[in-house]
Amino acid sequence: MSTVPRFWRHIPQRYNLVGTHCEKCDEYYYPPRTICPNCRRNAKMEDYKFSGMGTVLTYTTIYNATDDFKRQTPYNLAIIELLEGPRLTGQLICSPDEIKIGMKVKPVFRILGKEGDRGIIYYGTKFVPVEGSV
Amino acid sequence: MRSVSIIGAGCTRFGERWGDSLRDLVVETGIMALEDTSVSGEEIDGLYVGNMSGGRFVEQEHIGALISDCAGLSRLHVPSTRVEAACASGGLALRQGVLAVASGYSDVVIAAGVEKMTDVTGGVAADALAAAADREWECFFGATFPALYAMIARLHMHRFGTTREELALVAVKNHHNGSMNPISQYQMEISVEKVLRSPLVADPLRVLDCSPITDGAAAVVLAPTEVARKYSDAPIKILAAAQASDTLALHDRRDITTLDASVYAARKAFSQAGLAPKDIDLAEVHDAFTIGEIVAIEDLGFVEKGEGGKAAEEGLTAIGGKIPINTSGGLKACGHPVGATGIKQAYEMVLQLRGEAGKRQVEGVEVGLTHNVGGCGGTALVHIMSR
Numbered sequence: 062m063s064t065v066p067r068f069w070r071h072i073p074q075r076y077n078l079v080g081t082h083c084e085k086c087d088e089y090y091y092p093p094r095t096i097c098p099n100c101r102r103n104a105k106m107e108d109y110k111f112s113g114m115g116t117v118l119t120y121t122t123i124y125n126a127t128d129d130f131k132r133q134t135p136y137n138l139a140i141i142e143l144l145e146g147p148r149l150t151g152q153l154i155c156s157p158d159e160i161k162i163g164m165k166v167k168p169v170f171r172i173l174g175k176e177g178d179r180g181i182i183y184y185g186t187k188f189v190p191v192e193g194s195v
Numbered sequence: 196m197r198s199v200s201i202i203g204a205g206c207t208r209f210g211e212r213w214g215d216s217l218r219d220l221v222v223e224t225g226i227m228a229l230e231d232t233s234v235s236g237e238e239i240d241g242l243y244v245g246n247m248s249g250g251r252f253v254e255q256e257h258i259g260a261l262i263s264d265c266a267g268l269s270r271l272h273v274p275s276t277r278v279e280a281a282c283a284s285g286g287l288a289l290r291q292g293v294l295a296v297a298s299g300y301s302d303v304v305i306a307a308g309v310e311k312m313t314d315v316t317g318g319v320a321a322d323a324l325a326a327a328a329d330r331e332w333e334c335f336f337g338a339t340f341p342a343l344y345a346m347i348a349r350l351h352m353h354r355f356g357t358t359r360e361e362l363a364l365v366a367v368k369n370h371h372n373g374s375m376n377p378i379s380q381y382q383m384e385i386s387v388e389k390v391l392r393s394p395l396v397a398d399p400l401r402v403l404d405c406s407p408i409t410d411g412a413a414a415v416v417l418a419p420t421e422v423a424r425k426y427s428d429a430p431i432k433i434l435a436a437a438q439a440s441d442t443l444a445l446h447d448r449r450d451i452t453t454l455d456a457s458v459y460a461a462r463k464a465f466s467q468a469g470l471a472p473k474d475i476d477l478a479e480v481h482d483a484f485t486i487g488e489i490v491a492i493e494d495l496g497f498v499e500k501g502e503g504g505k506a507a508e509e510g511l512t513a514i515g516g517k518i519p520i521n522t523s524g525g526l527k528a529c530g531h532p533v534g535a536t537g538i539k540q541a542y543e544m545v546l547q548l549r550g551e552a553g554k555r556q557v558e559g560v561e562v563g564l565t566h567n568v569g570g571c572g573g574t575a576l577v578h579i580m581s582r
Binding site: 071092118119120121122123124125126127128129130131133136138139140148149150151152157162173174185187 | 318319321322325329331332333334335336337338339341342345346347349350353394395396397398399400444445446447451
């Protein structure tokens, strides 16, 4: 069982998709990076809030999950490329048949999971297809 | 830097070894490796052990001291170090052992690997393995290990036209090889139909695309090449020991269908050995999932990018083919006790290069390569060895 701070400290990034932008090389990062891999010590990093609009780069449907996610199976997982360039891994809420590589998606705020019946409920971003893009 | 050779090798039977503990497996493989050489206990001056997650699988950390103790070396107070790079922990132990001997800090070193995985339930094991991925930014959202490789497979199929049958043929080939390996977890052949009918784990990957949960251990004994013949009639020379890393999360990679860590480790290894992919006679590669072997033979330079799917179907990677891959049965059929796998690959290569691989012996082999991956490409190790 985890302690509260484990989830609490990532609230800005997971609730609002806040990442970073390096002013020096104009690269965007999500999740936020403290050190820009392009510029390293010469980087100039600032916080950046992503809209969460993006496209599906690749995906899978999970039928066999770890204990924490067993109750959700089957569920879709995708690598999503945000408009600004960075990519993230997230769940995609739709029928597996609807998913196509290159499909446009948008973010939604959802319960991600809970640690047993009495444990912490944690929230974050999932994605849904943008209507008309399929 | 001194040249380093393998002067002894041992490997336990891989499988669900319910009757044996992590300690039993360590002792069993240690005795096998030492019986394979004339070195004495007093001459051993270093131990490295690859172990991914003793803490999660058997609730035991401090595996370095444990294996030295179990091996009966506690009174000699030999330095013993546990190393970890997820599923590449074994390959990492081998490279650390090679560096220790090459540098002159040590003379005779044991490089071992061990994982005891069946003392926990499948769900706990899956979660322990998922720790090799990015816990905060992949697993937190429900990613599993098969799911990450499934996303590599999906994009590989989309981009290069790799087919579901081509994935299955990797498993079919590796089960065929494993059926001829006495230490292999699975001794039975399988058909393409059987793979395609097995339950989905993470679409498009099915149960028979995945390496199993396995108990096992392996060990090799290393010494300077200049004295290797003193301890062994058939020492195997390490021509290259290379390692590279990449982003922990799959989504941050330059290209989802390439493991750049494998590309860079291979490049360094070929440069150290002064060889090219065409000079390699056979290879053990990291087929934790069938797509893993397809991507590996591309990244190591045995085939062009995107051509890996056709290799198994055309017989290129079969025993007797142009570049036999995973004669041991690979992780898929021989089994994948994660910390032991990298050393087991070296063990198989020692047998092949000595001509002791029985029914699965490849004819006329001079140079072999082993390729061990941590996570889905955060770490890669490539070793090249010859007779």
